[in-house]
């Protein structure tokens with residue numbers, strides 16, 4: 001453990017003044033001096049790549065890299081789905097943090113805690129570390145940024161390879177292919193023929209939907225909230241008509257092409273959290289998915305119920321408790337709403353009002 005880390009852990013003064021390495025408390029989602037009240041997501045700081053190119057700094061190797069995630073987090077969820085779809089579970093071990101994010105950020109569970117989901121355990125690489133931030137400061141005592149999941153860590157060089165989910169999933173697409181058996185080796189989640197469509201939809205779906213729910217929920221002015229929520233719902237309307245025509249005209253259940261692609265992965269992790277959390281916690285309540293967006297609902301339930309990589313990486317207890325119990329500025333008493341029940345509907349059930357409307 002670096003001496004700097006000991007300093008961070010032992011001094012309350014340091015905690016108060018350096019909670020994110022940039023003098024903002026962890027829970028300060030909108031910068032204090034930002035009068036717009038708009039949530040602006042920071043840029044990830046570690047941006048290296050695992051590559052199978054000869055001489056690469058981070059070559060693909062079984063067991064070399066460790067992935068730190070939270071089951072609650074939609075960005076980390078992308079990496080868990082991709083890892084499973086590509087058959088990388090034996091190659092890239094995972095540790096999930098506890099669902100609660102406090103003033104010191106994400107923490108590891110203690111040895112006696114039992115939470116749902118695979119791989120929720122203390123940090124196996126640094127058993128003395130209590131929080132994810134300990135890894136960031138161990139790697140860089142001067143780190144100035146947020147301590148985010150996913151974090152892809154190299155056990156050999158003791159560096160963070162990347163803490164940017166959109167890039168981690170792309171490393172998983174092909175860089176390990178030489179080590180993988182079929183059918184994982186030839187699974188292409190970003191096929192050349194669809195890349196430009198995927199890229200251009202990523203841009204607005206990221207801004208308006210994936211990050212849009214946070215812009216709505218973390219807004220600190222009425223104007224910022226209304227701007228985010230109306231943009232979010234007009235983008236959901238656009239996604240609904242795209243998926244409805246895919247389902248009705250092309251008879252396809254995925255977002256583009258014939259199989260699952262990056263677009264499905266990136267959209268799913270927001271949509272599966274929408275009804276259970278975002279509708280009430282982030283006030284994204286012009287409609288919900290189950291009663292307001294039939295084509296999105298059908299697409300969501302196809303991925304959840306028919307594709308194990310989606311269902312097995314979706315842990316509703318982590319999701320519901322994380323948001324509702326980690327944001328005191330939004331939910332002072334940390335009460336987790338019971339509904340909606342169930343978290344996700346079976347494929348052959350609809351909410352009663354939808355059934356009545358269809359009669």
Ligand SMILES: N[C@@H](CCC(=O)N[C@@H](CS)C(=O)NCC(=O)O)C(=O)O
Pocket residue numbers: 026044072073074075076105146147148149150163164165166
């Ligand atoms: N752009 C990053 C965002 C990751 C991110 O913001 N993760 C959240 C959890 S959902 C986090 O760890 N936040 C901790 C913090 O900001 O203090 C990515 O896609 O990987």
